[in-house]
Amino acid sequence: xxxxxxxxxxxxxxxxxxxxxxxxxxxxxxxxxxxxxxxxxxxxxxxxxxxxxxxxxxxxxxxxxxxxxxxxxxxxxxxxxxxxxxxxxxxxxxxxxxxxxxxxxxxxxxxxxxxxxxxxxxxxxxxxxxxxxxxxxxxxxxxxxxxxxxxxxxxxxxxxxxxxxxxxxxxxxxxxxxxxxxxxxxxxxxxxxxxxxxxxxxxxxxxxxxxxxxxxxxxxxxxxxxxxxxxxxxxxxxxxxxxxxxxxxxxxxxxxxxxxxxxxxxxxxxxx
Amino acid sequence: xxxxxxxxxxxxxxxxxxxxxxxxxxxxxxxxxxxxxxxxxxxxxxxxxxxxxxxxxxxxxxxxxxxxxxxxxxxxxxxxxxxxxxxxxxxxxxxxxxxxxxxxxxxxxxxxxxxxxxxxxxxxxxxxxxxxxxxxxxxxxxxxxxxxxxxxxxxxxxxxxxxxxxxxxxxxxxxxxxxxxxxxxxxxxxxxxxxxxxxxxxxxxxxxxxxxxxxxxxxxxxxxxxxxxxxxxxxxxxxxxxxxxxxxxxxxxxxxxxxxxxxxxxxxxxxxxxxxxxxxxxxxxxxxxxxxxxxxxxxxxxxxxxxxxxxxxxxxxxxxxxxxxxxxx
Numbered sequence: 108x109x110x111x112x113x114x115x116x117x118x119x120x121x122x123x124x125x126x127x128x129x130x131x132x133x134x135x136x137x138x139x140x141x142x143x144x145x146x147x148x149x150x151x152x153x154x155x156x157x158x159x160x161x162x163x164x165x166x167x168x169x170x171x172x173x174x175x176x177x178x179x180x181x182x183x184x185x186x187x188x189x190x191x192x193x194x195x196x197x198x199x200x201x202x203x204x205x206x207x208x209x210x211x212x213x214x215x216x217x218x219x220x221x222x223x224x225x226x227x228x229x230x231x232x233x234x235x236x237x238x239x240x241x242x243x244x245x246x247x248x249x250x251x252x253x254x255x256x257x258x259x260x261x262x263x264x265x266x267x268x269x270x271x272x273x274x275x276x277x278x279x280x281x282x283x284x285x286x287x288x289x290x291x292x293x294x295x296x297x298x299x300x301x302x303x304x305x306x307x308x309x310x311x312x313x314x315x316x317x318x319x320x321x322x323x324x325x326x327x328x329x330x331x332x333x334x335x336x337x338x339x340x341x342x343x344x345x346x347x348x349x350x351x352x353x354x355x356x357x358x359x360x361x362x363x364x365x366x367x368x369x370x371x372x373x374x375x376x377x378x379x
Numbered sequence: 380x381x382x383x384x385x386x387x388x389x390x391x392x393x394x395x396x397x398x399x400x401x402x403x404x405x406x407x408x409x410x411x412x413x414x415x416x417x418x419x420x421x422x423x424x425x426x427x428x429x430x431x432x433x434x435x436x437x438x439x440x441x442x443x444x445x446x447x448x449x450x451x452x453x454x455x456x457x458x459x460x461x462x463x464x465x466x467x468x469x470x471x472x473x474x475x476x477x478x479x480x481x482x483x484x485x486x487x488x489x490x491x492x493x494x495x496x497x498x499x500x501x502x503x504x505x506x507x508x509x510x511x512x513x514x515x516x517x518x519x520x521x522x523x524x525x526x527x528x529x530x531x532x533x534x535x536x537x538x539x540x541x542x543x544x545x546x547x548x549x550x551x552x553x554x555x556x557x558x559x560x561x562x563x564x565x566x567x568x569x570x571x572x573x574x575x576x577x578x579x580x581x582x583x584x585x586x587x588x589x590x591x592x593x594x595x596x597x598x599x600x601x602x603x604x605x606x607x608x609x610x611x612x613x614x615x616x617x618x619x620x621x622x623x624x625x626x627x628x629x630x631x632x633x634x635x636x637x638x639x640x641x642x643x644x645x646x647x648x649x650x651x652x653x654x655x656x657x658x659x660x661x662x663x664x665x666x667x668x669x670x671x672x673x674x675x676x677x678x679x680x681x682x683x684x685x686x687x688x689x690x691x692x693x694x695x696x697x698x699x700x701x702x703x704x705x706x707x708x
Contacts, residue, residue: 217586
């Protein structure tokens with residue numbers, strides 16, 4: 108275990124703290140009953156390389172059903188690499204990735220995705236040569252247990268802006284709309300876990316707020332989420348659990364309020 | 380849109396006029412048009428790969444030529460062969476060859492994909508060129524056109540130019556409709572997605588390789604359909620039909636017409652053959668006609684530079700409203 112701050116991964120009851128963390132604690136308390144014990148992802152001892160650069164140094168990372176996790180760390184600390192390793196887009200040299208209890212370390216990315224994992228990549232992942240409708244419909248499929256909670260109508264209901272632009276080409280959308288389309292498309296696959304890599308990056312504050320409220324809705328629907336975002340406060344307010352990476356190692360894993368309450372840790376790990 | 384009715388009916392009008400063509404012209408131009416339509420099928424099959432799947436093949440003539448050889452080798456020498464089994468069998472051979480080569484070439488990307496597809500085509504070229512299998516560099520003659528009989532009734536007599544022409548016209552239309560249908564389905568959308576970003580499609584849970592292989596195999600099979608018809612039209616096959624010149628020519632038709640539009644490939648085939656005929660016309664261009672390839676090369680370069688969307692893009696430009704154009708930027 109490389110967990111330097113070896114906190115148990117389950118959400119802890121909120122403790123007394125300063126004024127600033129009131130909001131985050133309220134959210135934590137509200138969601139405490141949510142996560143079950145079923146592990147969607149269980150990664151252990153991941154060592155990932157890009158050529159000779161050693162990016163991940165024995166990372167352990169797990170996601171339970173219905174859980175919201177904030178994955179944090181400054182630029183270049185290995186967040187995206189970790190996500191890509193989980194999805195099989197990058198292969199770890201050592202370690203194991205289990206998805207729903209099955210070893211999928213060497214499985215094809217599409218097979219991993221089909222076990223209920225949806226990935227919203229950094230930078231907008233739309234298909235510019237397809238219309239909004241085509242982008243969504245193409246991805247439609249039932250969830251792992253045959254669920255079809257999220258269909259075209261529900262996605263359009265959640266993202267009314269997309270409904271107004273159904274026949275527009277993906278490239279004709281604004282940045283915020285493109286991000287909504289990417290999230291909407293991910294939901295069309297009826298995932299159990301939604302991974303959001305920098306979903307609000309480069310968006311106007313008002314649009315970013317809209318995205319955050321949508322993420323909240325998704326979370327409330329019982330889909331587990333892993334959120335990577337520069338807006339640490341927003342992430343911690345939403346997440347049951349926070350994981351911090353520094354130079355490819357997990358330096359903190361535990362209750363979000365534990366981190367947000369601790370100015371010293373925040374400064375040391377995240378520079379804020 | 381004002382012109383939507385025109386655009387809607389234009390294809391039917393064109394097909395209707397083409398169907399009536401044998402009534403006004405009997406030999407040379409009908410044969411030329413038959414050749415164009417066969418090349419249109421060939422070009423559409425390549426557009427499926429280049430324009431929709433994002434795979435630039437430089438060895439597509441392999442499947443075109445292989446079907447011709449399949450027919451020539453399967454047909455008894457001085458007897459007629461039935462089209463009902465020889466056509467599916469030839470297409471099947473091509474599909475199988477595409478399936479096998481596809482599993483290998485699809486492991487490469489970009490420039491390597493171009494090179495490996497070329498390599499497979501060249502291998503086939505030399506197999507037929509340097510062995511007695513297909514009559515070496517002389518090729519094989521197909522003395523009789525395939526029979527189209529249902530019981531005792533002759534559906535069409537392919538010895539008659541107009542019958543063959545109509546058959547090819549029907550097959551061109553059928554190929555267009557088939558591809559149009561397939562590309563409008565989820566499968567087609569997935570191919571377009573793969574063209575833009577393979578990783579993204581994998582992360583969405585799409586088995587990219589299988590989709591590409593399906594596209595590659597279908598493309599090879601349709602190229603086989605075109606090759607079979609070409610072999611029937613000329614009455615012989617030789618290694619030239621699967622040479623890299625042929626692969627280059629069909630790629631030029633697709634680029635000239637406009638990639639990823641399907642009908643662009645049909646326009647491209649027309650434009651390519653027409654240009655070839657015009658530029659090599661000695662009465663018009665005298666001594667320069669001999670070097671028509673030079674003029675053709677310049678023309679293709681101009682198209683690539685100033686009309687990257689090809690002739691189909693030119694047509695779209697006139698059709699679209701300026702506002703749409705601005706939004707596209």
